[in-house]
Amino acid sequence: MGRITFIEHSGTAHVVEIEAGQSLMQVAVDNGIPGIDADCGGACACGTCHVIVDEQWIDATGGINADEQGMLGLTPEITGTSRLSCQVTLSDALDGLIVRLPEFQM
C-alpha cells in the first residue's frame, strides 16, 4: 500500500512497506527495526515502542488517549511529537510517514 521510514538514533534509515490496518509497532517488529522492544506486545502498557514522529506527520497519526499519554509520561526522552508506535494504526494517509527512534527505550 505504501512506504514509511524509520530513522535510528544513529541516523541509519530503514524504508519499509506497510499495509493499512497494521500498527506502526508491528511493522517495526516484523521488519526487525532495531530499537523497538515492545515488551507488552502492543497493550499500551510498557512504553518500549516509543517513536518520535516527524513534525509534519504528527497530526496524521491521530489523537493520543489518556493511557498512551500516561505511559509516555514515564519516558524521560518524551518530546512534543512522541507516540507509542503500538497505538498508531497505519492507513493510506500515512504513506510516506517518517519516524525517528529515541536513543533509549524505557
Added chain:
Amino acid sequence: MRILNPLLEPVIQPALNKATSIIPIHWQIKGAHAFQNVKHRIGKDRPVPVFKETPLPDVSTLAIEDIDLSNPFLYRQGLWRSYFKRVRDERPVHFQKASPFGPFWSVTRYEDIMFVDTRHDLFSAEPIISIGPQPEGLEIETFIAMDPPKHDVQRQAVQGVVAPKNLAQMEALIRSRTADVLDQLPVDEPFDWVQKVSIELTSRMLATLFDFPFDQRHKLAYWSDVAAGAPESTGGNANTDEFFHAAADMAKQMSLLWREKEARKAAGEEPGFDLISLLLANDDTRDMINRPMEFMGNMVLLIIGGNDTTRNSMTGGVLALNQFPDEFAKLRKNPALIPNMVSEIIRWQTPLAYMRRVAKQDVTLNGQTIKQGDKVVMWYASGNRDERAFEQDPDQFIIDRKNVRKHLSFGFGVHRCMGNRLAEMQLRILWEEIMKRFEHIEVLDEPEYVQSNFVRGYTRMMVKLTAHT
C-alpha cells in the same frame, strides 16, 4: 491516661503528621513507636499475625476454596508451583475468604494479570501493594501505591536517576565495582553467594544511587529487609520493635543526607545525579522532607526496589543454571546470549511474587465478580509460569527463550518497574564479568529461602567457583 481514649486518636494522628517541619522525623517515628507500645499494652492495637512454619499439605488434598496462596512458606517449601498450577487451571480468578491477611482475590493467569495491571481506572494501587496492611503507626506514602495523577507527578520527579541516559554514564562504574567484588571471591572453596556477591553488589549500587556513605552501605540492605518483612504485610519475620528502630535509624540518616545536600545546593554547588539531589532539583519534591511519610515512603520504595529484586535475581540465576546444566553449557558456548538470559532469569525468578490492588467498582473477570473494595492480588510469579502465555514450557529455564521480554516481573502499565533498565544492566554486567573469570559455579546445597509471600528470595546459597583453565 485518658489521652489514649480511641476517640482522641483521629486528633492525635493528624497532629503527629502536621508537626513535621518542626520535629525531626526519627523523633516522630520514636513517638509513634511509643504510642503503638501503649496501645498494645492496653489492647487497642490491631493484632499482628504470628506465622509458625509447619509442613504444608499437597495441594491435591485441598478443596479449591481452601487454597491459601498468601501462605509465607509456600515458596520456601517448594510447593508454590503445584499450588499455583492448580488454581490457574481450575479457578484462575480465585477467592480466599479467610486468610491471615483477610479475604482477597488471586489473579493467576497472564492475560488476566495484564488486564488488572493496565486498568488503573478499575483497580487502585492505594493504600499499599502488599497483601496485608503496613505496620500500624508507620503508614508511609509511596508512589508505587498511589493512583494517577498524584502517582505521575511523584514518579516523574525521581525516574531520571534510572533513566537509560544516566545509566549509560554509570556503566563503567558498575562494571568496575562488579569486577572488584568478583576478583575478591575465593576459588575452589565453599562460600555464601548471597552474602559475598548478591548483597554486596546491590548494597554498593544503592549506595551509589543515593550517594550514601559507602562504608555504611550494608545498612541499606538491612533496612530494606526489615521494611519488606513485616508479618502483617507480607508474612515476614521482622518484629514490630525492629521495624520501628530500623525506620527511625533510616529516617535519621536519610534526613541528614537530605539536609547536607540541601545545604550544598544552597551554597551553589553543582547538584549530583543521585536521587536526593534530583528530588531537591524538582519543584514538586524539593520540600518533600516536610512531608515525612511521603519522604520516608520514597526512600523505602527506592531502597527496596533496588535491593530485593536484583539481589535475588543474582542468586536465582546461579541456581537456575545449576538446575538446567545444559543451559550453562549453552551460555559458555555463546555469551552473546547474556542479555536474553537476563530477562529469562528475571522471569524465572520473579523476585517479587505479586502486586496488590483494590477494586474501585464491581468487575467481572474470567467468570468471577470482584466486588468494589475487594483486594485483588496479581500473582506475577504465576503468570510467568502460565502455559497459555509462553510457547516454550514456562517451568523450564531457557536462556534463549523467544519473546521472553513479555514476562510480568516488572509489571505493566503506569506502575511498571522504574528501575528495570538498571536491573537488566546490573545483571548483564554481572554475567559478562562472571563468564570472563569462571568456568563453573557449583551450587553445593539446597539454598535457604526468605519467609514471605511477597519476596521470593534467598538468605543463603553455598557455592564453589572453578576458574578458567
